[in-house]
Amino acid sequence: MxxxxxxxxxxxxxxxxxxxxxxxxxxxxxxxxxxxxxxxxxxxxxxxxxxxxxxxxxxxxxxxxxxxxxxxxxxxxxxxxxxxxxxxxxxxxxxxxxxxxxxxxxxxxxxxxxxxxxxxxxxxxxxxxxxxAHTVHANSITVQAGEAGNGLLNQRQIQAVENLWQILRRLSAEFSSVVFVDTILLPKEMDSYFIGADDHPMMDTILEFRDMRAAVKKISAAGGDNATTERPFVSQRLWSIYFVIQALYGRSALMLTNSFKQERYVDWRSDSGCDQLLRAVLPAHVVEHVKTLQVSGLRSAMDYLEDQFLTEAGTRKAHSA
Structure with missing residues (x-):
C-alpha cells in the first residue's frame, strides 16, 4: 500500500x-x-x-x-x-x-x-x-504562465488572478459572521431570534448588519473597490465568477439587514437576487442542492464558486459540478 x-x-x-x-x-x-x-x-x-x-x-x-x-x-x-x-x-x-x-x-x-x-x-x-475534489483551504494560489506570449503580460495576468484571490480571502474574513450563523443555526432558529421569540447569543456577531451600509463598508475594506483594475488582465468568466462571489457576500448580508428591519428572518435561499447570482455560474442542480441545505448552505455555495474560480484560473483540472 x-x-x-x-x-x-x-x-x-x-x-x-x-x-x-x-x-x-x-x-x-x-x-x-x-x-x-x-x-x-x-x-x-x-x-x-x-x-x-x-x-x-x-x-x-x-x-x-x-x-x-x-x-x-x-x-x-x-x-x-x-x-x-x-x-x-x-x-x-x-x-x-x-x-x-x-x-x-x-x-x-x-x-x-x-x-x-x-x-x-x-x-x-x-x-x-x-x-x-473541489475545496482548497489556502490563503494564496499559484498560477502558471502560458507557454507563449509576452512575458510581462503573462506576469501581469498572473498577478491579477492572485490579487483577485486575495480580495476573495479578505471578503471571506469580512463576511465570516454571515456564513457562521448560517452554518450553525437553522432558518427557523434564526427567525425565532429576529421575531424576538428566542435569544441566540451567537447572533450577536451579526448585529453590525443592522446598519445598511455595513456590507458596502466590508466590501470596500476587503479591497473590492479596486478590483476593477484587474479586470483587463483576466478572462471574462473569471471576472464574472469573482463578481458573483463578491455580490453574494453582499447580498446575503443585506438579507440580514432586511431581517432586522422586518423583524423576521429573510432567508437568502428564497431571495431571487441570490438565486440569479448562483445560477450565473453554477449548474442548476448544484444551486438547488445548496438551497436545500438547512445549515451550511451558504458555505457550500461559496465553496462551489471558489472552485469555479480556481478551475478557471488554471490551478486545477476542470470537472463537472
Missing part, C-alpha cells in the same frame, strides 16, 4: 460505507454529486506533524489506512480540526462507527462511477491532510 496518502481502494470503501453522506452527526451533506466528489476524506489522527490529533507513533501505513479516515463535508472537516478538545480521536472513532453502522451502503455501480472521479481529481488539502 502506498504510504504517501490514502489508497483509492480505501477511499472507495469509505465512500461505499458512507451512504453518500457526511459523517458529522445530523449533517446530510452529500459526499458526491453525480460523478463528482464534493466531500473530503479526513484523517482522524492527523496526516502530518502540526495537524489536528497527529500521533508521531503511528506508522505511515496506519496513518493513511481507512480505519484512520472519515468522510465529511468541507465545513465539518474544518469544525473538527479547529476544535481538538471537543473532537478528540476517541469521539471521532465513535462518530465514524455510528455513521457507518447506520448508513445505507452505496451500490457498487455508484462506487465505480465515483472511482473515476477520484482517480482523476483527488488532491491533498487542509491542515489534517484531507482529500477533496
Amino acid at each position: 502506498p504510504t504517501s496518502g490514502p489508497s483509492i481502494t480505501d477511499i472507495k470503501l469509505l465512500f461505499a460505507k458512507s451512504g453518500n453522506r457526511c459523517a458529522f452527526p445530523k449533517c446530510k451533506a452529500p459526499m458526491a454529486l453525480d460523478n463528482t466528489l464534493v466531500g473530503e476524506v479526513c484523517h482522524i489522527k492527523g496526516a502530518r506533524p502540526g495537524s489536528a490529533r497527529y500521533n508521531s507513533a503511528q506508522s505511515a501505513t496506519e496513518r493513511h489506512h481507512r480505519d484512520n479516515l472519515i468522510l465529511m463535508c468541507p465545513t465539518h472537516h474544518t469544525v473538527i480540526d479547529d476544535d481538538e478538545i471537543s473532537y478528540p480521536v476517541e469521539r471521532l472513532l465513535l462518530i465514524k462507527q455510528d455513521h457507518e453502522a447506520n448508513a445505507t451502503t452505496v451500490p457498487e455501480e455508484e462506487v465505480a462511477r465515483i472511482a473515476i472521479s477520484l482517480q482523476q481529481n483527488v488532491s491533498t488539502v487542509g491542515q489534517a491532510g484531507g482529500l477533496s
